[in-house]
Amino acid sequence: MxxxxxxxxxxxxxxxxxxxxxxxxxxxxxxxxxxxxxxxxxxxxxxxxxxxxxxxxxxxxxxxxxNPNKERKNSGHVRERKPTGATKAMYRLLDTDFFDEPKSISAIADRYKEEFNEDFKTSEISGILLKSVKENLLKREKNQGNKRYEYVKA
Structure with a gap:
């Protein structure tokens, strides 16, 4: 040795x-x-x-x-991630009547601050809003007055 x-x-x-x-x-x-x-x-x-x-x-x-002969415990199963932070807050807002009327992204950020005491940037929220639109949870409409997008329940 x-x-x-x-x-x-x-x-x-x-x-x-x-x-x-x-x-x-x-x-x-x-x-x-x-x-x-x-x-x-x-x-x-x-x-x-x-x-x-x-x-x-x-x-x-x-x-x-x-060992390829041994089965894996999670074969074929993809674990879903739990939403955190701004995403979790978005889902909580979707459960309320907040989006019954069109809301701007700044109004959504303000609501996050009031309700969840979280100060998220609008850039953080915009991706979540876009995902919600793609999942048909929200609709995105352009406000004719200020030419900005507003979000409302689909």
Whole structure:
């Protein structure tokens, strides 16, 4: 074991000398990455050798063994994300009668401030409003007076 450690230590010192011969850090990193990638490929080939009768997958970047014969718990299931922040507040506003009349984006931001004590920028809210329009939760209409969009329940 000690011989293996000294042998590995000597190999690492030789590698360090070779890498340090290059002046550019970028070149040093590229060479080290290519060397490590080739080591990982060799390890993967050795691991997938069908001598043991059961082939397993090997992800060299994570060094985690994955058995393809074993079923995954969440196979085919995509977890839905719970809305947070401005999106959650938007859904709460949609449940009220706030959007029964057309509202501008600044009026919506003001309502967020009043009701939820949250100070969201109109740029944060605009994406959520657009998504709500695409999901047919809201309609977007242009106000003829100020030529700005207003949002109302669909």
């Amino acid at each position: 000690a011989k293996l450690d000294t042998n590995l230590k000597n190999q690492l010192l030789d590698l360090a000398e070779t890498l340090n011969a290059f002046k550019s850090d970028t070149v040093q990193v590229i060479i080290a990455e290519r060397l490590l990638d080739s080591i990982f490929v060799n390890e993967e080939q050795n691991f997938n050798n069908p001598e043991n009768g059961q082939e397993q997958s090997y992800n060299p970047r994570r060094a985690k063994r994955i």
